[in-house]
Amino acid sequence: MKTPRISLFIIAHNEESKIAKCILSAKGLVHEVVVVNGQSKDKTADICRELGAQVFDRPFDGFTNQKNFALSKVTSPWALNLDADETLSPELKEEIARVLQNTSCDGFEIPFCNYFLGKKMRFSGLNKETHLRLVRTQNAKYTGGLVHEGLNVRGQIGRLKHPINHFSYDTIETYFRKFNKYTSLAAAQLYANGRRFSLLFVLVTIPFEFVKRYLLKLGILDGLRGLLWASFSAFYVYVKYAKLWQLQEQNEK
DSSP states (O other), rough: OOOOEEEEEEEEEOOTTTTTHHHHHHTTTTTTTEEEEEEOOOSSHHHHTOOOOTEEEEEOOOOHHHHHHHHHHHOOSSEOOTTTTTEEEEHHHHHHHTTTSSSSOOEEEEEEEEEEEEEEEESSOOOOOOOEEEEGGGGGEOOOSSSOOEEEEESSSSSSSOOOOEEEESSSSHHHHHHHHHHHHHHHHHTTOOOOOHHHHHHHHHHHHHHHHIIIIIIGHHHHHHHHHHHHHHHHHHHHHHHHHHHHHHOOO
């Protein structure tokens, strides 16, 4: 039985160092590549076009809107979403091609293999991560706000066995370049949802986030990377709520 057509869709911003690897990892599986370029200032768009992708330039106005726009440009019955710093493992490509030949499912959760500072993270809360990334195009829609978008699918959800490789942060500098954007979006979403700053909540949440990542989720077994991940995760919470406080100060005087 023949594998149905699959489209890969990606949203990207200044990802010239990674996006070629992402697109090429899906070669031979997907029939179409759709890239929504959030006004990159590097060669992201040029690289994508050279690799045969359809590129749509669109100002970034939140992950939910950006991904729904990308999904609307997909022409295949199945849609596969990757971020620019993710790749398909060869085993996953074979599994997708085989499973889609005969399935009653309308979407598939896919496990993740996460890398941090060049090394696979075996614990730290990153080892059991799965995401809904492969869906029947017509049955899928993103919901949510500026950040933490969710992919909703009408129908049955299955789960694949082989992973997407996620090369999240190659350097600490890369982490903190994205950190500022994500904490600002997260704070804006909290404020829009009616959440307000609570000093007591922050004082409790910050140490708990560290303990959860480093001890409860065994980040200690990931060595120095586990310590850094737990520390950065706790700091993320701190900065996110500090920015929420700042929004309150600016908007509610």
